[in-house]
Ligand SMILES: CC(C)(COP(=O)(O)OP(=O)(O)OC[C@H]1O[C@@H](n2cnc3c(N)ncnc32)[C@H](O)[C@@H]1O)[C@@H](O)C(=O)NCCC(=O)NCCS
């Protein structure tokens with residue numbers, strides 16, 4: 344199966360672009376959503392996260408997101424340790440999901456791709472970009488968050504410039520209407536390449 348990674352910085356519009364591909368009939372795997380489900384479901388992950396972060400990692404058996412966010416986005420060593428627990432399980436889950444798909448290609452939407460070398464497991468990579476300030480404003484509208492938290496998350500992510508250099512396709516997410524056109528063009532190009 345051909346795997347197309349779809350990445351971009353926080354608030355760039357990955358999920359918005361992923362929806363366009365879904366509406367074109369492409370199977371889409373949202374790694375972040377699946378990771379969170381696994382973190383709430385897998386006994387092994389739970390045990391390891393509690394060992395790493397303490398009992399507060401879960402409240403009423405549900406992942407304590409604000410508690411974890413405070414730690415990992417301010418201390419890279421914890422971010423790396425958490426990723427080492429969660430990401431291999433997500434990779435396995437993705438493999439199982441892929442094996443069940445019937446399509447020319449699948450999209451894997453993933454926030455962290457170049458940062459951990461994950462692009463090497465993709466046949467093509469699409470990066471979604473938007474100016475930093477636009478992304479911040481969108482996130483402030485969407486989430487109950489702060490500029491400080493967004494800045495802390497951005498610090499752990501590559502710049503758009505560096506991601507674009509290693510990407511096969513780039514979506515500039517400014518106007519929604521235009522995103523639709525860009526996604527359709529990329530879809531056609533991918534189908535052409537895969538003939
Ligand atoms: C740490 C958690 C609990 C914080 O939850 P919170 O609701 O505060 O933040 P949210 O999930 O909206 O993430 C905000 C942004 O942080 C970035 N981010 C999330 N997880 C990670 C990570 N493991 N490494 C680096 N950046 C990350 C993404 O850009 C994301 O859009 C949550 O992000 C999480 O469960 N992360 C682990 C899942 C994961 O690894 N996802 C990313 C790639 S698959």
Ligand SMILES: Nc1ncnc2c1ncn2[C@@H]1O[C@H](COP(=O)(O)OP(=O)(O)OP(=O)(O)O)[C@@H](O)[C@H]1O
Nearest residue numbers: 352353354355356357358359481485516517518519
């Ligand atoms: N072109 C656009 N114009 C206006 N708003 C947009 C546009 N694209 C995305 N948005 C909005 O910006 C917010 C962030 O978009 P989206 O959730 O798709 O980004 P993301 O990269 O998946 O975010 P995250 O990194 O948090 O997972 C959402 O509320 C979305 O509706």
